[in-house]
Amino acid sequence: MLSRKFFILLFLTFAFPQNAMSGYGFGSSVDNSDASSVGVSNQLLPSFKDNVSISNPSTWHNLLFSYLNTSVGVQNAKFQSSSSTNFSLSSAKLVIPWKQKMAFGVSFEPFLSREVVINDTTTTSFTFNEEELLYTRMNSSSGGPSKGSLSFGYKLNDFDSIGTNLNIVFGSSRYSRNLIIENDNHLLQSRDYFSGTMVDLFFSTNRMKFKDNPIFLSASLSMPLKGINIENDSYQAFIDLNDNNYHDVNDFPDIGQALLPLNQKFDNELKISSFTFGADYEFSPRKHVQAEFLLWNDNGEHNLNSSIYSGYLESKNKVSLSYIKFAQPFSRDRYNFKGSLFFQNYEVKNLENINEVGLGLGIGFNFGITGNQIDLGYKLAKRDGLFLVGTETLHSFNLGISIGDLWFVKRREI
Amino acid sequence: MFRFILDAKKLLILMIFILSCSEKTIIYDEIENKDSTIQTSTLPQTNSKLFQTYPKFSTRDKLFFGSVKQSENLYSLVQMTLFSGNIPPVSLVDLLADSIQVDSAMVFFQTEDSLSTGFDLGLFSITTENDSVFSDSLNFYNQGDFVDFESNSFLLNEVYLSPEDFTPDSTGLDTVKIMFTEEDGSLSNLKEYFLDSDTYPARTFMLKNTGSTLDELFSLESNESVNGPKMRVWYKAIIDEQTTLDTFITFFSQKDVSVFSPPAINDQDFNYISLNSGSGLRYIIEFDLNLLNTLSRNELFKNSNLVLDVEDSNLLEEDEFYVVISAIQDSVQNWNFTSPFIDTSVGGEDSSSEFETSYTIDPNFVVSRKIEDNQVRIPIQAFLQGYKNGLFQHNELMIYSAPVNSPFDKVNLNLNTIEVMYVEP
Numbered sequence: 001m002l003s004r005k006f007f008i009l010l011f012l013t014f015a016f017p018q019n020a021m022s023g024y025g026f027g028s029s030v031d032n033s034d035a036s037s038v039g040v041s042n043q044l045l046p047s048f049k050d051n052v053s054i055s056n057p058s059t060w061h062n063l064l065f066s067y068l069n070t071s072v073g074v075q076n077a078k079f080q081s082s083s084s085t086n087f088s089l090s091s092a093k094l095v096i097p098w099k100q101k102m103a104f105g106v107s108f109e110p111f112l113s114r115e116v117v118i119n120d121t122t123t124t125s126f127t128f129n130e131e132e133l134l135y136t137r138m139n140s141s142s143g144g145p146s147k148g149s150l151s152f153g154y155k156l157n158d159f160d161s162i163g164t165n166l167n168i169v170f171g172s173s174r175y176s177r178n179l180i181i182e183n184d185n186h187l188l189q190s191r192d193y194f195s196g197t198m199v200d201l202f203f204s205t206n207r208m209k210f211k212d213n214p215i216f217l218s219a220s221l222s223m224p225l226k227g228i229n230i231e232n233d234s235y236q237a238f239i240d241l242n243d244n245n246y247h248d249v250n251d252f253p254d255i256g257q258a259l260l261p262l263n264q265k266f267d268n269e270l271k272i273s274s275f276t277f278g279a280d281y282e283f284s285p286r287k288h289v290q291a292e293f294l295l296w297n298d299n300g301e302h303n304l305n306s307s308i309y310s311g312y313l314e315s316k317n318k319v320s321l322s323y324i325k326f327a328q329p330f331s332r333d334r335y336n337f338k339g340s341l342f343f344q345n346y347e348v349k350n351l352e353n354i355n356e357v358g359l360g361l362g363i364g365f366n367f368g369i370t371g372n373q374i375d376l377g378y379k380l381a382k383r384d385g386l387f388l389v390g391t392e393t394l395h396s397f398n399l400g401i402s403i404g405d406l407w408f409v410k411r412r413e414i
Numbered sequence: 415m416f417r418f419i420l421d422a423k424k425l426l427i428l429m430i431f432i433l434s435c436s437e438k439t440i441i442y443d444e445i446e447n448k449d450s451t452i453q454t455s456t457l458p459q460t461n462s463k464l465f466q467t468y469p470k471f472s473t474r475d476k477l478f479f480g481s482v483k484q485s486e487n488l489y490s491l492v493q494m495t496l497f498s499g500n501i502p503p504v505s506l507v508d509l510l511a512d513s514i515q516v517d518s519a520m521v522f523f524q525t526e527d528s529l530s531t532g533f534d535l536g537l538f539s540i541t542t543e544n545d546s547v548f549s550d551s552l553n554f555y556n557q558g559d560f561v562d563f564e565s566n567s568f569l570l571n572e573v574y575l576s577p578e579d580f581t582p583d584s585t586g587l588d589t590v591k592i593m594f595t596e597e598d599g600s601l602s603n604l605k606e607y608f609l610d611s612d613t614y615p616a617r618t619f620m621l622k623n624t625g626s627t628l629d630e631l632f633s634l635e636s637n638e639s640v641n642g643p644k645m646r647v648w649y650k651a652i653i654d655e656q657t658t659l660d661t662f663i664t665f666f667s668q669k670d671v672s673v674f675s676p677p678a679i680n681d682q683d684f685n686y687i688s689l690n691s692g693s694g695l696r697y698i699i700e701f702d703l704n705l706l707n708t709l710s711r712n713e714l715f716k717n718s719n720l721v722l723d724v725e726d727s728n729l730l731e732e733d734e735f736y737v738v739i740s741a742i743q744d745s746v747q748n749w750n751f752t753s754p755f756i757d758t759s760v761g762g763e764d765s766s767s768e769f770e771t772s773y774t775i776d777p778n779f780v781v782s783r784k785i786e787d788n789q790v791r792i793p794i795q796a797f798l799q800g801y802k803n804g805l806f807q808h809n810e811l812m813i814y815s816a817p818v819n820s821p822f823d824k825v826n827l828n829l830n831t832i833e834v835m836y837v838e839p
Contacts, residue, residue: 119445179839239716
């Protein structure tokens with residue numbers, strides 16, 4: 001019963017991190033959603049346990065227990081002379097290993113974030129019939145699609161393992177333009193409904209060694225099974241006379257006299273594919289250096305222009321270098337330490353490209369016989385070339401709690 | 415261990431809920447400038463029409479007397495009930511039976527008005543052979559369609575209304591009583607020309623000023639009011655040789671109408687938007703709304719007014735006059751002056767247009783505003799938005815005098831250039 005409530009609450013309260021890139025295209029993609037991988041700035045390489053990445057199903061068979069992992073984030077964005085802070089749930093994931101041979105998982109996390117508001121900071125005047133009217137404008141978008149995943153990992157032999165994610169993209173976002181004339185809100189609202197499926201394939205191996213220490217290699221390929229389709233409902237503009245942000249009979253024109261919403265369907269608006277390759281070298285017991293390279297590409301149609309800005313991300317590349325020191329299981333050494341640097345370049349259609357450089361730090365604390373873990377990740381990133389904003393500095397704190405237990409695991413396996 | 419996990423879950427749920435609820439939004443500044451945010455335009459007037467429809471006597475239905483503002487109240491008709499009560503005598507003609515001895519009668523009216531100068535109020539009986547001599551549609555212009563009330567009436571009695579009798583008091587009502595007695599011979603006239611409903615079935619009184627001109631407005635409560643006209647007859651009924659019943663019976667009014675000559679329609683009226691409910695003068699304007707076809711779906715009309723200046727009027731300083739503007743359900747075919755009372759057709763004109771004298775109001779757009787400082791501003795953005803959204807099919811607006819206005823009030827208005835403003839968020 002408690003578990004049911006928990007998952008209902010998850011769906012009700014899911015929120016998204018916000019930054020200036022949320023105004024591009026259908027929003028900014030969400031990287032490193034779980035707290036354990038924030039410190040290493042990568043996804044494929046071990047960051048949760050000595051040989052496990054919570055984002056890489058091909059490593060999950062190494063887990064001894066089932067884990068329920070949940071992360072929340074705090075993000076602070078600074079641009080020009082302004083700053084803003086927001087809180088959000090980053091991800092929720094349940095991972096179930098089976099006989100150290102295979103693993104299953106189910107997860108829920110944000111896919112794209114469109115949470116951004118831009119407004120005029122100055123008031124413009126307009127004279128009509130010898131009457132001076134003052135107005136400002138405010139454009140905003142919010143929400144964004146989420147991603148639910150079913151995952152499977154399988155150990156092929158002592159060296160190689162594979163994994164896959166079947167991702168269902170769903171959810172909606174809202175877009176609103178508000179022309180405020182003499183305190184009257186003139187609203188133009190629309191809503192985008194997302195649907196699509198994607199698949200991620202993972203392969204990991206530790207066949208290679210260097211100076212008798214293993215090198216862990218992992219690669220993943222993400223591709224759309226079915227491009228992400230978007231259904232757009234565009235509502236006729238209205239004057240929100242009762243300021244309830246909702247078109248009703250007290251507004252102008254009243255809802256009964258307004259045109260019906262325009263419904264348009266756009267197929268394959270987003271076709272995101274990516275390739276990630278990473279290498280992890282354990283140069284001394286429980287001490288690793290890691291490198292990961294990401295190529296991300298969107299070949300979607302982008303016929304629907306419902307974003308705050310006119311540009312959208314066509315591709316991005318990311319390189320990350322990290323160091324991690326894991327705790328020693330069943331000892332007094334209970335802490336994981338992580339540090340990383342990453343560089344990211346975004347190619348933007350119609351607008352200036354964006355460069356990002358960042359630093360990741362993380363710490364993990366193990367407790368309990370089942371390897372429960374609390375992870376704290378910090379990411380500092382600086383982005384250049386953002387439309388209107390220019391430079392933006394992001395500070396992100398992620399807190400993750402992973403609770404391990406024998407759910408679905410036969411006790412004799414331990 | 416299990417309890418610990420349960421507690422951890424609860425803590426986690428609480429933490430997620432609190433954090434998610436405290437979400438804020440990042441605000442970035444300055445939106446790219448867009449020229450089409452606010453735009454203005456002028457709506458050209460393409461056609462107009464002054465026309466006459468059936469006069470409206472306003473919502474203040476009363477029986478009026480006197481001459482004001484180039485209008486003269488000619489007469490009022492009041493039809494009384496034929497029956498009253500359950501115990502004989504129950505009808506007017508029953509009062510003429512041998513067993514009934516009518517002692518006296520009184521026709522009485524009530525008024526809220528005061529009077530500055532006295533006048534003679536004559537009470538006539540309509541002496542036609544028809545039982546229904548008038549209808550609600552009777553007015554100055556169509557009197558010819560009804561019987562000639564002047565020549566088919568008999569003066570039953572007359573009373574002089576003195577200003578002293580009508581002084582405002584706390585009750586707010588004064589009574590006009592017209593007595594009928596044997597002494598002055600008036601009772602026999604009443605019995606012969608009114609109570610004998612077999613001979614004169616109209617049972618209709620006509621009231622009119624029979625003296626000098628009354629240069630003010632004086633009104634009596636009409637049938638619409640609980641204080642409407644009544645007639646009380648006192649009589650003795652002989653039951654048997656020993657028993658005589660001395661009592662009275664009251665008859666009530668069941669319909670009435672006042673007929674007046676409204677302000678005349680003159681040549682000058684054709685140069686203006688001339689409005690008067692007494693004569694039924696109204697106006698229709700047609701606009702060129704092609705602009706609306708060029709606008710995007712999300713353009714919103716704002717601050718768009720029809721501004722009318724008062725050119726001349728018969729309004730007094732304390733008078734209020736409301737101008738109504740409404741959409742119409744049928745398009746105008748004939749832009750010439752039309753009237754249901756005047757033959758306005760010209761040679762070769764389609765006969766169907768000759769009778770185009772009334773236009774049905776579209777209730778989705780009816781707006782009323784009061785004239786202030788010799789000007790009235792009526793917002794029409796709802797009409798423009800409705801036309802743009804397909805709610806209205808015709809690019810015409812009808813302008814007329816509000817029902818609350820006095821039917822004797824008349825204004826001539828000039829239309830200013832129509833400036834409209836529309837915005838797109």
